Amino acid sequence: MNAKMDTNDACDLRFGQVGIACVRVRRVDAAALCDELERRVRAAPQMFARAAVVLDLSHLLDLPDDGAVDALLEAVRSAGMLPVGLAYGTSETEALAKRMGLPLIAKFRAAYEPAAGGPAADAPTPRAEPAAPQPEPILSAPAPGSMQGAQHHVGSVRSGQQIYARDRDLIVTGAVANGAEVIADGNIHIYGGLRGRAMAGAQGDAKARIFVSDFRAELVAIAGQYRVFEQIPDDLEGQSVQCWLEGEKLLIAKL
Structure with missing residues (x-):
């Protein structure tokens, strides 16, 4: 039964699409984690300073004790990021999250779920595409078979605005401003200038691609692999480009 709407309610509660980074911990070393994250924040402060992050412990052979996890969380905070939860894992991870007073974020389960009955497995390596594909028209890359028809956004995407195309391609006929996300x-x-951020394959599709008519991006990402640009390379700035994954490396080339 739906709760009746009351205009005197103290708030509205809704679930929506939000951008959260994932910090995948490879060893329990709070000092090293802090150093690495500080380096990332210094390299791209607009992207990572005070960024909301999920701590993923699924690649550790043994789940750390509460004190070690608390130290890792403090390392994230010290680096200038904000831990908001733990990535979904085992029942032990769920119990740990409850003890730490943190939510479990299920979004990251598919990419990093441990193999059944064994230690955490490495994330599967996407099948590499040809290293030097021939340039192709912007509309030539088909969506995966499970995708719906493309979602269209007519006009510019303003700073602070986020457009999300769930289970489909996204076509923007305008510019994406600094601080905007598609x-x-x-x-x-x-079909315009990309000055903000573009993230394709958001649910892990490593075959997704990004096509841009005028490349000046802050960040591009495919299936979680990203590149941040403090300064666009001279040979790419203002060019028509395509972005794709080769293994775990994100490549960009002129069309």
Whole structure:
């Protein structure tokens, strides 16, 4: 039964699409974690300073004790980021999250779920595409078979605005401003300047691609692999480009 709407309620509660980074811990070393994250924040403060992050412990052979996890969380805070939860894992992870007073974020389960009955497995390596594909028209990359028809956004995406195309490609016929985000579970096509962030394959599709008519991005990402730009390389700035994954490396080339 739906709760009746009361205009005197103290707040509205809704679930929505939010951008959360994932910090995958490879060893229990709070000092090393802090140093690495501080380096990332210094390299791209607009992207990572005070960024909301989920701590992923699934790649550790043994789940750390509460004190060690608390030290890791403090390392994240010291680096200038804000831990908001733990990545979904085992029942032990769930119990740990309850003890630490943190939520479990299920979004990250599919990419990093441990193998059944054994220690955490490495994330599967996506199948590499050809190293030097021939340039192709912007509309030539088909969406995966499970995708719906593309979502269209007509006009510019303003700073602070986020557009998310769930289970489909996203086509933007305008510019994406600094501080704006466009996200799609499939491919992204931008018929204009990209000055903000574009994230394709948001649910882990490593075959997704990003196509941009005028490349000046803050960040591009595919299936969680990203590149941040403090300064665009001269050969890419203002060019029509495509972005794709080769293994775990995100590549960018002129069309």
